[in-house]
Amino acid sequence: MGHWFYRNIVEPGKLPLLVALASFVLTFLATRTVTRLIRAGKGPFRNVRPGGMHIHHVVPGVVLTLIGGFGSVAVGRHEAGAIVCAVLLGMGAGLVLDEFALILHLDDVYWTEQGRKSVEVVVLTTALLLLVLGGFSPLGVDEVTPEERQGRGSLILTIALNFVFVLVALFKGKFRMAIIGLFVWPVAVFGALRLARPGSLWARRLYRNRPRARAKAGLRAFHHDRRWDTARRRFQDLIAGAPDRVLPSRHPPDEGPPDDRPDRR
Known part of the structure; x- marks a missing residue:
């Protein structure tokens, strides 16, 4: 194990990346633990409100990211x-x-359904960093032979072809597959060859006059979401906490509470 670690992590210079990944994951888990305790009213933790203003932890996060990023450039080797x-x-x-x-919506959606995007991005980022640590390079560059590297034409063609598959998967609404496909090109190929998701740019443009393709794409997306959404939501709730439930209103949206309704007699 020690020999593998030195040969695959230390020797290629990946130790800082491994440390950054470990720090990233531990910070996320610690932050979610603290925010869940604050939400439940347990423990000594409270929201930071100097002068009545709620300071979100994205603020110190930006500061630390800038220090770490610029600092890594400054220290060099x-x-x-x-x-x-x-x-x-x-x-x-x-x-x-x-x-x-919160950054995406410019609103405090931390404990809402929209807040699940944060968890998805964290999981996806972790997966990409693990792929890099595992030796994968973007667009299949790691699989190019030394002979192919000497021929610029074949190298550019390989990278361009893989990039096209990634773009097609992205236009078809397969965001996760497109991102993973940057490092594992068969995933991008699979996403590019499958039917587009309803509402994607590809479906809006190319399925506009193809009702059978639209219906098939919608049916496939429905079965896929029903199969995987429950497991994905349970995993997200386990590591990050379940979002708030939005209870349905007891009154029609165009009517206020009983005391505020106009007299219709």
Whole structure:
């Protein structure tokens, strides 16, 4: 195990990346634990409100990310400095991506259904970093032979072809498959060859006059979501907490509470 770790992590210079990944995951899990305790009213933790303003943890996250990122450029190959910067970068990224949905919606959607996007982004980022640590390179560059590297034409063609598959998967609404496909090209190919998801750019443009394709795509998306959504939501709830339930209103939306309704007699 020690020999494998040195040969695959230390020797190629991936130790700072491993440290950053560990710091990223631990910071995210610690942050979610604290926010869940605050939500439940347990423990000594409270929201930070200097002057009555709620300071979200994305703010210190941005500061730590900047320090870690610029610091890693400044220290260069200095090993101890690189490790410290990797820790700061991982911590900052964990804090920032934990509130990714807040940045995306420009609203405090942390405990809503929209807030699940933060968890999805964190899980996807972790998976991509693990792929890089495992030796995968973007667009299949790691699988190009030395002979192919010498021929610029074949190298550019390989990268361009893989990139096309990634773009097609993205246009078909297969965001996760497109991102993973950047590093594992068969995933992008699979996503590109499958039917597009309803509402995607591909479906809106190319299925507009093809009702059978639209119906088939909708049916396939329905079965896929029914098969995987429950398991994905349970996993997200386990590591990040379930979002708030939105109770249905007892009154029609165009009518206020009983005391405020106009007299219709």
